Amino acid sequence: xxxxxxxxxxxxxxxxxxxxxxxxxxxxxxxxxxxxxxxxxxxxxxxxxxxxxxxxxxxxxxxxxxxxxxxxxxxxxxxxxxxxxxxxxxxxxxxxxxxxxxxxxxxxxxxxxxxxxxxxxxxxxxxxxxxxxxxxxxxxxxxxxxxxxxxxxxxxxxxxxxxxxxxxxxxxxxxxxxxxxxxxxxxxxxxxxxxxxxxxxxxxxxxxxxxxxxxxxxxxxxxxxxxxxxxxxxxxxxxxxxxxxxxxxxxxxxxxxxxxxxxxxxxxxxxxxxxxxxxxxxxxxxxxxxxxxxxxxxxxxxxxxxxxxxxxxxxxxxxxxxxxxxxxxxxxxxxxxxxxxxxxxxxxxxxxxxxxxxxxxxxxxxxxxxxxxxxxxxxxxxxxxxxxxxxxxxxxxxxxxxxxxxxxxxxxxxxxxxxxxxxxxxxxxxxxxxxxxxxxxxxxxxxxxxxxxxxxxxxxxxxxxxxxxxxxxxxxxxxxxxxxxxxxxxxxxxxxxxxxxxxxxxxxxxxxxxxxxxxxxxxxxxxxxxxxxxxxxxxxxxxxxxxxxxxxxxxxxxx
Amino acid sequence: xxxxxxxxxxxxxxxxxxxxxxxxxxxxxxxxxxxxxxxxxxxxxxxxxxxxxxxxxxxxxxxxxxxxxxxxxxxxxxxxxxxxxxxxxxxxxxxxxxxxxxxxxxxxxxxxxxxxxxxxxxxxxxxxxxxxxxxxxxxxxxxxxxxxxxxxxxxxxxxxxxxxxxxxxxxxxxxxxxxxxxxxxxxxxxxxxxxxxxxxxxxxxxxxxxxxxxxxxxxxxxxxxxxxxxxxxxxxxxxxxxxxxxxxxxxxxxxx
Numbered sequence: 001x002x003x004x005x006x007x008x009x010x011x012x013x014x015x016x017x018x019x020x021x022x023x024x025x026x027x028x029x030x031x032x033x034x035x036x037x038x039x040x041x042x043x044x045x046x047x048x049x050x051x052x053x054x055x056x057x058x059x060x061x062x063x064x065x066x067x068x069x070x071x072x073x074x075x076x077x078x079x080x081x082x083x084x085x086x087x088x089x090x091x092x093x094x095x096x097x098x099x100x101x102x103x104x105x106x107x108x109x110x111x112x113x114x115x116x117x118x119x120x121x122x123x124x125x126x127x128x129x130x131x132x133x134x135x136x137x138x139x140x141x142x143x144x145x146x147x148x149x150x151x152x153x154x155x156x157x158x159x160x161x162x163x164x165x166x167x168x169x170x171x172x173x174x175x176x177x178x179x180x181x182x183x184x185x186x187x188x189x190x191x192x193x194x195x196x197x198x199x200x201x202x203x204x205x206x207x208x209x210x211x212x213x214x215x216x217x218x219x220x221x222x223x224x225x226x227x228x229x230x231x232x233x234x235x236x237x238x239x240x241x242x243x244x245x246x247x248x249x250x251x252x253x254x255x256x257x258x259x260x261x262x263x264x265x266x267x268x269x270x271x272x273x274x275x276x277x278x279x280x281x282x283x284x285x286x287x288x289x290x291x292x293x294x295x296x297x298x299x300x301x302x303x304x305x306x307x308x309x310x311x312x313x314x315x316x317x318x319x320x321x322x323x324x325x326x327x328x329x330x331x332x333x334x335x336x337x338x339x340x341x342x343x344x345x346x347x348x349x350x351x352x353x354x355x356x357x358x359x360x361x362x363x364x365x366x367x368x369x370x371x372x373x374x375x376x377x378x379x380x381x382x383x384x385x386x387x388x389x390x391x392x393x394x395x396x397x398x399x400x401x402x403x404x405x406x407x408x409x410x411x412x413x414x415x416x417x418x419x420x421x422x423x424x425x426x427x428x429x430x431x432x433x434x435x436x437x438x439x440x441x442x443x444x445x446x447x448x449x450x451x452x453x454x455x456x457x458x459x460x461x462x463x464x465x466x467x468x469x470x471x472x473x474x475x476x477x478x479x480x481x482x483x484x485x486x487x488x489x490x491x492x493x494x495x496x497x498x499x500x501x502x503x504x505x506x507x508x509x510x511x512x513x514x515x516x517x518x519x520x521x522x523x524x525x526x527x528x529x530x531x532x533x534x535x536x537x538x539x540x541x542x543x544x545x546x547x548x549x550x551x552x553x554x555x556x557x558x559x
Numbered sequence: 560x561x562x563x564x565x566x567x568x569x570x571x572x573x574x575x576x577x578x579x580x581x582x583x584x585x586x587x588x589x590x591x592x593x594x595x596x597x598x599x600x601x602x603x604x605x606x607x608x609x610x611x612x613x614x615x616x617x618x619x620x621x622x623x624x625x626x627x628x629x630x631x632x633x634x635x636x637x638x639x640x641x642x643x644x645x646x647x648x649x650x651x652x653x654x655x656x657x658x659x660x661x662x663x664x665x666x667x668x669x670x671x672x673x674x675x676x677x678x679x680x681x682x683x684x685x686x687x688x689x690x691x692x693x694x695x696x697x698x699x700x701x702x703x704x705x706x707x708x709x710x711x712x713x714x715x716x717x718x719x720x721x722x723x724x725x726x727x728x729x730x731x732x733x734x735x736x737x738x739x740x741x742x743x744x745x746x747x748x749x750x751x752x753x754x755x756x757x758x759x760x761x762x763x764x765x766x767x768x769x770x771x772x773x774x775x776x777x778x779x780x781x782x783x784x785x786x787x788x789x790x791x792x793x794x795x796x797x798x799x800x801x802x803x804x805x806x807x808x809x810x811x812x813x814x815x
Binding site for chain 2: 209210211212213216218219220221222278297298300303305306307308311333335344348350352354355356357359360361362363364396397398399400415416
């Protein structure tokens, strides 16, 4: 473990805020009031020298196209975000790939491979990552979905992880994709939702299919879909499968690829959204008492504006229309549009993709991970998504979509999003890749949001946000009550207000096979020097803080 | 088939209309455009969905007549019918270059660009089509969709209503009128005027009972209006007609 660095230490004040103003270290530059959008691509200098494995390149079977997930985890509790990479394997030997990796953040966007030292030996074909403190010991643990039995890795606090899957009872052997922790029964510990994709036999893979007249790999249609799993945390280090009892089997099996757990209707109960491939999405509305009702179609979030079933991959959450409820952006297949569902009142959703300028422009793209973040620190959230086709045969001529694709960066511009393509945004964002999972967080503690993105059978790239220093604030939650084991407050809502403005964030870690930074980050207008804050914890308990200083990383403890 | 004029040519444009995901045979009259008689057999092949054969024939024709805008149009049309818009695009562009007064090109070019996500160029193409054929309701409809994408609701409403006005008296264009009503439903949902949305969506389903997208929107509106029984009925109609449309198209065996 690295020693605690000064700018990563927190002291508890009246509101337990750690004031780390201008703790940007050697990367700090003169503040600017101008919104700036731009990223530098870091490769070798980060020391993440991994070429991911996901079967062969080019892909021949559907198992090979999803790529491995990413998770940001402060495993050593030193205040910065380390990185877990779920790595794949090959069809001929799905149990024995090159192995997933854990990288320690050394600061300055340099990382060190500590997989061996951490005792992690996961060579199975890994897919998704969920980060959460399942046993409430104050240390974040890792849950990794696989093609084959999933794995729970317990963080022992000494820099090592132990495979506790068997004891915990969470080693489902179906093809898991995304997964997420959340306290679905408000008992203070983190439950677990696992999304499964489909039945696939690597030893006897399916035949071929056709798409737009081109012979391609088979699936998902024609291959049996799989039910997802809801595990209840029993509080003693074990989980119980309550999928059926909770009502989650009422939905038909789905080709699940993405998941998030948040409280959509602000009723103090965590709901679950599952993004499915080539079929309707699920919204498991939490009825309380560990019961759910699938309301995707009823609510309007299951399909697009025309009732079209989409191929949902990435999921991003933001209060786009500032009405207090979380809106959902999902990435989809090519020759379709991505979709922005606005939450109208917590119960009903409406497809407003066109209204916000995100519809037709996405038709040639096939999207994966995505995120709403205020990259340019101007007080509103922008949108970044990563793209690439699943079929190596994809070309514009053959499928109206290329195999390798550029990411899409949209800047929030008043009531719309405007695509940015100028050279200043960074060469990476104008180059074509086979990008898949991505995670977002302030990796170098300079106040802006950086990105790590994984390329299918390619490198892990760090995109350093090159903002010269605007106004910002971040809030990390701590629930250290004896009765709570959700110590990061996953599922909380944080509302900021300041003269002429208000913003809202949700603390969640799901998405597309990824676990993003478990804190809220806000860009702010230049003239804001402090903000009032309301925190609504997952169980609905509300905590108010009259003043928080900007340009500061705050840690707020539940009172 | 009398192809002295292209009165039926625009009937094919429904293939490009995303509104329902249910492209079918054309049903309507349209402003005339004269097609070279030598190309009539090729157009007949396209109408019969013999697209590969049509492509071979028109390619051969273009070898002898490389500057034929109408032949380029037909070649583009073969790809358009297959929803391979990137392949169709250069042929429509050449058609417009070689035969700038042949108005059907602009209509199909517009849909082609629309599906490729090139909204500004699509708008230009539809506007050019309306300059040459101002009574073509479907180009107004397309411009309405582009206005919706640009969040220009007043312009969208004007276009959809124009599309309705131009086609409502034509019994062969009731499906197109239904589509415009369904989009007016979208527009009123966007404006939070749910009762108006309900009226337009019900009109759409009355005019074209197979319009499953309209039923889907209607069920959402009815749920929001607190009419769960009617919403459920609309949803069942959506499921019924969506599944029938899938059966007509042929479900993917092992694919997408």
